[in-house]
Amino acid sequence: MKLSEIAHCLNCSLPGAAPDLDILNISSLEHAGEKSITFLSNNKFIDDARNSKAAAIIVKKGIVIEGKINLEVDDPYLGYAKTAQLFEEKEPLFDGPIHPSAIIDPTAAIDVSVWIGPGTIVGKSCVIDKHTNIGANCVIENSTKIGSNCRIDSGVIIRRKSVIGNRVIIQSGTVIGSEGFGNAVENGTFVRIPCFGTVVVEDDVEIGANVTVDRGNFTPTIIRRGARIDNLVQIAHNVEVGEHSAMAAQVGISGSTRLGKGVLLAGQVGLAGHLTIGDGAFVGAKAGVSKNVEPGQKVTGYPARDLMKTRRVEAAQLNLPEMMKEVKRLRKELEQLKDNTL
Amino acid sequence: MKLSEIAHCLNCSLPGAAPDLDILNISSLEHAGEKSITFLSNNKFIDDARNSKAAAIIVKKGIVIEGKINLEVDDPYLGYAKTAQLFEEKEPLFDGPIHPSAIIDPTAAIDVSVWIGPGTIVGKSCVIDKHTNIGANCVIENSTKIGSNCRIDSGVIIRRKSVIGNRVIIQSGTVIGSEGFGNAVENGTFVRIPCFGTVVVEDDVEIGANVTVDRGNFTPTIIRRGARIDNLVQIAHNVEVGEHSAMAAQVGISGSTRLGKGVLLAGQVGLAGHLTIGDGAFVGAKAGVSKNVEPGQKVTGYPARDLMKTRRVEAAQLNLPEMMKEVKRLRKELEQLKDNTL
């Protein structure tokens, strides 16, 4: 790829005298070769940048690494992301467009530009839009709609009537539209409550591997535009994940909880059901949230509370055994003093 | 469906003058339409019930919502569950009974009423009983037995020699019969211990998506009648889950632990190995249990202890930083007092 193409994508210009090199790849400062472009997103690595073999470097405006072609941008990490997308392999893994071993119900409406891998099953009345690419051994059950330019990786299961937007990525082993966990009780035995809702995944959502997203009851479970879900996450029935919210691996969200926009959940967080997590809230790793979280609030711990307060409690806990001893000493000395003053 | 059919299922009667309406669906108070039936399971929503568009409503005996046809039952939530089952879609997702792309070993004994989806593999000497419905791209390994009226969703893997009862539901991506995690050590390297046992899933069990149930060693891992297991749960080798026990998503149970009847484990709970959890015990969300739990006991926290005691400790922790300061003040004032009284 020509360096000028990268500069164009980053909306910056090549320095005047810079040759329009052929760039082979983007790499880290350490692993870049002589035909690589790299990036400096943290000034503490400026020496590594100088020592990198890269021919070109994406830097923050105002920074210059001598001996390299510098592409100046506002946010070098964002520049890295965009450049990496330029270098991404785009070709499907399997011969297409539709592998002869895929089983497509004749009532499914599939755009001619869609690729479908071997062993994948597409059920009745499914609709799949332009340039969507589906891997091997997936199951797309009846009446599912998938938008354009999606990437559905091998081994994904999308259960019936799910609605997937455009430019959505769903990684291997993930199950969309499993039935929610709801039971009534009769004489000590559980009676299952079937779920009639669906799952709606809006545009530009990305979902990791081996995730489970339960269908809603009456109304859909919704993952809103631009959200990010890491591996092994559980999204229960009727949860709503707000726009541009993100959650790390192994998070679990219980039924009917609603996340606002731009919420961040760190790894292994658990949210109880029927909560509201406000816009821009942050929940620390492994926290267990049992109450609503206000917009912009940062909480952690179990039960989750204000982040700074929790940090102070955690620090204080370390001194707890010593404090217990001190309280006993105080008691003893106070009793002696009482005796003495009587 | 006729309202009289629903009333019959709920073992109640239509009010005398009520017309035997055609009911299209069951829905929530809010989402019901004019041809819906709905339910009132919590009296705090009685105004919503009055404002609901539903034609009919399932209520607790003695409650009457004016303007609706009232079906009076002991437990409206249970009435909802049963009515919802009436409305559940029952038809298989794929043409059947056995999709031509399914690969069935000729030694498997499969009842003529069984439906098997495309791409599903059934191994040697498997037995599958009446009216069981298996989805797409499943793998049922050799010598597995599956009872009648089961629902095995797309993408389930059941490993060899597993025994599945009647009316069992297993959701997509779940693995039954994976090998347990057991190792001896020789000169600092692990030596694998093969597991010779199986998994036994009794009647009326329901298992969520992307769950793992390890086979036992010598004796089987057992999920007893009527148990409920949510998504992404780990059941290790030789665990026994008692009748009508239930566990929420992302619970992990270590090897050889036994749950009694009617045990409830909230989300993300972890149980150590070789424990006994008594009948009717409750374990709070995210708790880590390292000791036996008595029948009927409620525990939470890490390490898990009595629920009420843990709640008091959690409340006290919030005051810990302030208490540390108070103890220091006490020390200082006591020293002054000592000086003064000398």
Add this chain to the structure above:
Amino acid sequence: MKLSEIAHCLNCSLPGAAPDLDILNISSLEHAGEKSITFLSNNKFIDDARNSKAAAIIVKKGIVIEGKINLEVDDPYLGYAKTAQLFEEKEPLFDGPIHPSAIIDPTAAIDVSVWIGPGTIVGKSCVIDKHTNIGANCVIENSTKIGSNCRIDSGVIIRRKSVIGNRVIIQSGTVIGSEGFGNAVENGTFVRIPCFGTVVVEDDVEIGANVTVDRGNFTPTIIRRGARIDNLVQIAHNVEVGEHSAMAAQVGISGSTRLGKGVLLAGQVGLAGHLTIGDGAFVGAKAGVSKNVEPGQKVTGYPARDLMKTRRVEAAQLNLPEMMKEVKRLRKELEQLKDNTL
């Protein structure tokens, strides 16, 4: 199997007068039959050993169970593991070597001794070495290399360019090579960072069911020789798991964290990103680790700290509500004393 074959495998000898019995299986003390061999790995079960029906028993050197043929070894638990491996069923589950329904790209180089189950897909330019056995409905994506004598169970997904060593076991539903969770941000929306690295799984590694291992970025994610990973574990991009390290179910390791050799992580542990966990370190169940752990250090809790210190803090916490009351009493009595001494 002849008892002498077992003795030979355990590098011990049959007692002089012992007949070279046919042994049907290895079993526990309790479940052994008259043609079983069993083992005594803990002397507290010596009475069970005497009462066992087993014909032969693996014991620690110096122990003799009368009435049984005793095979004396240094470590009976290790002897059990090795004997169990002798009795393990080795035959593939499906007719082979390559099931006619498997779809193998003509550019794949597959040794003639490899078995591949029905419905499995093998992509372009894959290489699979001698005696490796792949289950049903797996997907092995383009340019993946798999060594010799591996066992890849049904439903495994190995994404493109992964490198799997020799004698590796990967259980059902596991995804190797999913894309890591990395995003830049532009105007409040996430911009995906594609990952160019791969996953390298070295020799003798064993990975459980429904695990996710993300591919690295620039450099590979690495699982080193002999490591053990239980079910539902998350390994993020660029993690390095050291030789002979082991982790229990539902552990999550964040990006770029490095485990040394012989590290043990108990169930549901979470490790933050960019940490170093030293050789031989131990992390207790459910701990959340946010700082480096020294070689040989034992930590637990959240945030994880020294194991013994954490145990003392946990014990002290139980007394916290009572201590709060005592501090209040001390305050009150001190004030009275002050008044009295004025």
